[in-house]
Amino acid sequence: MKDLYTWGGILAITFASVVGDVLLARAMKQVGDVGALWRKSGLVTVIRRTLGNPDFFFGVTAMAVAFFSLLFALSWGDVSLVGPAAASLTYIGNAVAAKIFLHERVDRRRWIAASLVAAGVALLAG
Amino acid sequence: MFAAAGDAMLSHGMKQTGNISIHHLQSVILAILNPWVAIGILLLLAFFATYMTALSWADLTYVLPATSLGYVLLAFVARFLLHEHVSPLRWLGIALITGGVGFIAGGPALTEHLHVECSEANSPLLSKTANDGTPSEVKS
Numbered sequence: 001m002k003d004l005y006t007w008g009g010i011l012a013i014t015f016a017s018v019v020g021d022v023l024l025a026r027a028m029k030q031v032g033d034v035g036a037l038w039r040k041s042g043l044v045t046v047i048r049r050t051l052g053n054p055d056f057f058f059g060v061t062a063m064a065v066a067f068f069s070l071l072f073a074l075s076w077g078d079v080s081l082v083g084p085a086a087a088s089l090t091y092i093g094n095a096v097a098a099k100i101f102l103h104e105r106v107d108r109r110r111w112i113a114a115s116l117v118a119a120g121v122a123l124l125a126g
Numbered sequence: 127m128f129a130a131a132g133d134a135m136l137s138h139g140m141k142q143t144g145n146i147s148i149h150h151l152q153s154v155i156l157a158i159l160n161p162w163v164a165i166g167i168l169l170l171l172a173f174f175a176t177y178m179t180a181l182s183w184a185d186l187t188y189v190l191p192a193t194s195l196g197y198v199l200l201a202f203v204a205r206f207l208l209h210e211h212v213s214p215l216r217w218l219g220i221a222l223i224t225g226g227v228g229f230i231a232g233g234p235a236l237t238e239h240l241h242v243e244c245s246e247a248n249s250p251l252l253s254k255t256a257n258d259g260t261p262s263e264v265k266s
Contacts, residue, residue: 021186021190022186024178024181025181025185025186025189028178028181028182029181029182031182032182033182033183034178034179034182034183035179035182035183037182050178063174067170068154070133070136071136071140071154071157071163072154074133074136074137074140074141075140075141075157078137078204078210078211079133079134079136079137079200079204079208079210080200080201080204080205080210080212080216080220081216083133083137083200083204084200084201084219084220084223087196087223088223088226088227090190091190091227094186094187094190095187098185098186098187102185102186104185104186104187106187109229110187112229113226113227113229114226115226116222116223116225116226116229117222117223117226117227119219119222120218120219120220120221120222120223120224120225120226123215123216123218123219123222
């Protein structure tokens with residue numbers, strides 16, 4: 001039963017993280033290169049533009065859900081399982097979501113790598 | 127490094143706090159008052175700031191693999207500082223995950239290629255730069 005809770009927590013972390021990552025990535029692309037913007041307009045402008053972005057707000061909300069899911073999962077399972085498993089599943093989910101929603105190029109090389117990561121997760125669960 | 131250290135401290139703190147029950151959600155709030163959990167949160171915030179900065183100039187599928195070093199650090203921290211048992215199969219799994227994400231990180235920077243495409247669509251100035259390889263900012 002404890003394993004079931006742990007993997008339920010891992011899946012919850014993954015889903016919320018993918019939603020959050022996609023929204024945050026889209027928000028930061030809208031903000032623009034932070035380094036260049038900082039040099040040009042100052043840190044206050046960077047912070048104001050970032051915090052004022054709706055995608056950033058919803059992305060952070062999704063990340064907060066992922067964080068509390070992480071707290072639950074860490075109280076049930078080992079960090080060496082929860083951490084890498086959730087992170088690698090998040091990576092696979094992000095590759096799919098980035099291709100669909102952010103229109104990023106996810107080529108064969110990246111899918112092979114995603115398979116390697118999935119195999120790693122399977123071993124972690126064993 | 128921030129992510130690995132933050133996760134490790136969160137784990138240490140949550141083990142001190144004990145199991146959280148779905149029927150007692152207030153225990154989650156109490157868990158945040160644990161010093162280890164609080165420091166873990168601060169470290170994860172530092173990770174978040176640097177992660178956001180990277181996302182501002184690179185694709186998500188490019189930035190994420192770059193964080194793979196955190197998995198390796200986390201395994202070592204879990205084994206040697208938190209004294210968790212990490213079996214050989216788990217070590218192999220961690221190695222595969224790291225290899226997978228490292229495989230992507232070692233590939234061509236599709237991020238920049240995609241950015242040029244996006245810039246071409248949005249900016250006629252930058253579409254010139256794609257032809258001769260000289261950034262418009264340098265020209266001006």
